[in-house]
Amino acid sequence: MNKKSLRTMIIGVVTVAVAVVCAFLYVSRPTELDKLSQSYLDTVDVEKLQKKVEKDFESSYQLKDYIVYGETLSLYKSAYGTAKTDKMQGNNIVLRNVMNDAITSFTFNGKVDSGIDLGSLKEGVYELYTYNHYEKERIYFDKAFKAKTITTMRRNKKVKDIMFIADKDALKKQDIQLDKNYAFLIVTKHIPKSTVYDVVIDPCGNTMDYTSDSVDYGTNSTNLDEASTSIKFARKVKKKLEEKGLKVKILRKENESPGYYGADGRPARGYSVKAKVYLALGVCEDENAYAPYMVTSPYTNSGLANTVSYVMANKGLSLYPVRTNNTQNMGVLYDAYIDGNNGSETKYELYPQLRETGGRATYTGLYGDEMKNTGYKKAYGMYGLYFVYASTNNSESVTYYKKNVDALAKALAKGIVTYFEV
Numbered sequence: 001m002n003k004k005s006l007r008t009m010i011i012g013v014v015t016v017a018v019a020v021v022c023a024f025l026y027v028s029r030p031t032e033l034d035k036l037s038q039s040y041l042d043t044v045d046v047e048k049l050q051k052k053v054e055k056d057f058e059s060s061y062q063l064k065d066y067i068v069y070g071e072t073l074s075l076y077k078s079a080y081g082t083a084k085t086d087k088m089q090g091n092n093i094v095l096r097n098v099m100n101d102a103i104t105s106f107t108f109n110g111k112v113d114s115g116i117d118l119g120s121l122k123e124g125v126y127e128l129y130t131y132n133h134y135e136k137e138r139i140y141f142d143k144a145f146k147a148k149t150i151t152t153m154r155r156n157k158k159v160k161d162i163m164f165i166a167d168k169d170a171l172k173k174q175d176i177q178l179d180k181n182y183a184f185l186i187v188t189k190h191i192p193k194s195t196v197y198d199v200v201i202d203p204c205g206n207t208m209d210y211t212s213d214s215v216d217y218g219t220n221s222t223n224l225d226e227a228s229t230s231i232k233f234a235r236k237v238k239k240k241l242e243e244k245g246l247k248v249k250i251l252r253k254e255n256e257s258p259g260y261y262g263a264d265g266r267p268a269r270g271y272s273v274k275a276k277v278y279l280a281l282g283v284c285e286d287e288n289a290y291a292p293y294m295v296t297s298p299y300t301n302s303g304l305a306n307t308v309s310y311v312m313a314n315k316g317l318s319l320y321p322v323r324t325n326n327t328q329n330m331g332v333l334y335d336a337y338i339d340g341n342n343g344s345e346t347k348y349e350l351y352p353q354l355r356e357t358g359g360r361a362t363y364t365g366l367y368g369d370e371m372k373n374t375g376y377k378k379a380y381g382m383y384g385l386y387f388v389y390a391s392t393n394n395s396e397s398v399t400y401y402k403k404n405v406d407a408l409a410k411a412l413a414k415g416i417v418t419y420f421e422v
Contacts, residue, residue, distance in 0.1 A: 070383030204282030308415030
């Protein structure tokens with residue numbers, strides 16, 4: 001064999017070998033499905049992580065509790081609900097992305113939709129800090145824990161899974177030992193699971209009343225039937241939300257009558273799919289209400305409702321000009337608290353559509369018949385919004401809804417998408 005032939009053969013063998021290796025690497029590469037079982041820590045440069053993580057810190061700040069509501073993580077100095085004004089209120093919460101030193105800051109004002117906006121975080125390992133009298137302090141917890149994974153809304157066909165952990169052994173696998181149960185957020189981006197939804201819609205009416213063991217068919221008049229109208233409206237809103245890439249579930253079928261308590265209740269159906277937003281659509285009997293309005297939890301800043309109101313105003317749509325206070329846009333009201341036996345307000349909201357859907361943040365499963373929802377009393381809360389689209393005792397209101405139903409559905413969906421920056 002001459003040198004030229006030998007060289008050609010060697011090149012051919014090398015080429016085939018490279019092709020085989022490349023094919024093997026391509027076939028064996030982790031797929032998007034494989035990544036569902038991985039966290040950001042599984043892919044990180046361990047040596048760099050070891051150098052970048054603060055293993056101890058001169059000043060530290062102990063917290064005792066946390067709440068998840070929608071996509072917001074709120075942190076507390078005291079156990080949630082035990083202090084009228086928590087010491088974290090007004091504090092900045094500072095996140096440091098360990099791998100690139102990027103700093104993100106959030107302010108907690110005491111409401112459950114303030115705090116850390118999980119949906120805005122990029123992939124990474126985050127250390128948590130706060131400022132105590134202008135001194136930067138590392139956040140830690142006395143008792144170690146690893147919270148259940150928090151999944152964000154879909155954005156560009158991807159979600160983020162957030163691991164919230166406070167444990168001095170949190171990074172033990174990476175040979176990093178901490179001196180306290182410092183808090184970390186570990187954010188991993190991947191494709192969404194088919195069983196996880198973004199928004200659930202509750203078409204009011206056809207509700208099982210467990211007290212009387214009968215069905216409350218809802219408010220109706222000669223002009224409008226709540227049960228059938230609500231589900232038609234829900235389908236329109238669902239379509240608009242899905243056009244923006246969100247996964248949406250309507251919580252009852254046309255002739256179903258699930259209630260608000262128990263394992264097959266409407267809130268339970270929302271919790272089971274890990275929804276971030278609980279949107280109730282219903283009517284009222286207020287003869288003065290000539291246009292739609294919204295009710296939101298008094299434990300929130302009304303951020304979602306305010307955004308929907310803003311969008312509707314920009315679209316030239318009318319809302320009933322009421323509001324609970326001047327921090328709210330027109331057409332936004334806080335839910336009322338239920339009165340106790342002595343006439344004083346309790347901590348429980350009136351509407352189960354809001355009280356029973358916010359998890360621990362709104363004291364789900366702790367009031368009266370709501371004990372049937374005790375399994376969700378520690379659950380992550382869905383962001384509740386009750387959109388009252390018409391009054392059956394005001395013909396002007398019914399006429400306005402029927403004339404503008406498509407525009408209302410589009411604006412309502414747009415408001416949700418805008419608030420969550422989907």
